[in-house]
Amino acid sequence: MTFADAQAYCAAVTKKSGSNFYYSFLFLPKPRRDAMYAVYAFCKEVDSAVDEPPPGSDPHHQLRRWREELAAAYHGSPTHPVTISLAEHARRLAVPQAYFDDLINGVEMDLTILRYATFQELSLYCYRVASVVGLICLHIFGLTSPRACDYAVNLGTAFQLTNILRDVGADAERGRVYLPQEDLARFGYSEDELFKRTYSPTFLELMRFESARAREFYDRARAAIDALPAHDRRALTVAEIMRGVYMRILGRIERSGYRVFGPRIGLSSSHRLAIAAGVWLRSRLP
Known part of the structure; x- marks a missing residue:
């Protein structure tokens, strides 16, 4: 998947959510708006793994997969469109990986x-x-x-x-x-x-x-x-x-x-x- 395809995926996830955040993103310059779409899509996907898990899925396993994708975004080659997009923005903007790790840890709290x-x-x-x-x-x-x-x-x-x-x-x-x-x-x-x-x-x-x-x-x-x-x-x-x-x-x-x-x-x-x-x-x- 190309970066452009990954970015389009993140934008679609954000728009489809109908979130309050979507309307605020519209007032950002495009490079920053694209970064916000990637961050929002990551948050949405991780949250959905716990609150709206696919039938038959294991939320614990889903979060492990997101941790692997996040690690790949910072240190390897991610495969999910969200982390493909996120990797580019996180590198360019020097966003610490620890913040995303904390986010996953927070979502995981809802399981226990x-x-x-x-x-x-x-x-x-x-x-x-x-x-x-x-x-x-x-x-x-x-x-x-x-x-x-x-x-x-x-x-x-x-x-x-x-x-x-x-x-x-x-x-x-x-x-x-x-x-x-x-x-x-x-x-x-x-x-x-x-x-x-x-x-x-x-x-x-x-x-x-x-x-x-x-x-x-x-x-x-x-x-x-x-x-x-x-x-x-x-x-x-x-x-x-x-x-x-x-x-x-x-x-x-x-x-x-x-x-x-x-x-x-x-x-x-x-x-x-x-x-x-x-x-x-x-x-x-x-």
């Missing part, structure tokens, strides 16, 4: 860990499946300063916490409870109530607490980017688009009264595109 006793334990999961993606993106955007890294880590955690709140019901159906056990105990909301989709005053208090925690990480990310020079802030426009999208999703969760046991709360394609355009235009103002 169904509960998190404390928020500290959950933080490691958030770092691996979300924050490291932000650190990878910094290489694509051309930023690796400590303050930019603070921005990426905090924003990734905020995104993942938002996803956890939005998917409380869907995750429970899979037997997964990402809300820390210490928080359930603190507010007196039991797992049995969660699995029964019990909507109660204690559930509302629990969700308000978790939402405030997510907003704290959004605030930390904003403080970090505000401390950067104007040129660096403009380089992070795509990440700021995602911050705008995910903060609106969190706002909708809050305004719904945390009705997360029904249809998944999200934004329409036109709304996401409007947010992206607005953030991009503001980034170009003096």
Whole structure:
């Protein structure tokens, strides 16, 4: 397979996903957009190996294969279209392999860990499946300063916490409870109530607490980017688009009264595109 074919595959995977991220990528110059497609496709394929495994497949085996492909992308000859594309971008942009290793380790946690006793334990999961993606993106955007890294880590955690709140019901159906056990105990909301989709005053208090925690990480990310020079802030426009999208999703969760046991709360394609355009235009103002 040629690099062009591999790149086309990654672009198709990203577009087909309908992800919030796709709309932000449209505002990148083509070389950076192509790199983001490769990174997103890698994340999507690895995540699907666990959350949407092909019938009869072994997720553990699938992750081993992805580790082999990743090693080949950095030190050999990859064979999958995603890693063929990723190899070129990772080399050109000097993206550390350790970030992708961490990502796979994070996805693998879903195979063995169904509960998190404390928020500290959950933080490691958030770092691996979300924050490291932000650190990878910094290489694509051309930023690796400590303050930019603070921005990426905090924003990734905020995104993942938002996803956890939005998917409380869907995750429970899979037997997964990402809300820390210490928080359930603190507010007196039991797992049995969660699995029964019990909507109660204690559930509302629990969700308000978790939402405030997510907003704290959004605030930390904003403080970090505000401390950067104007040129660096403009380089992070795509990440700021995602911050705008995910903060609106969190706002909708809050305004719904945390009705997360029904249809998944999200934004329409036109709304996401409007947010992206607005953030991009503001980034170009003096």
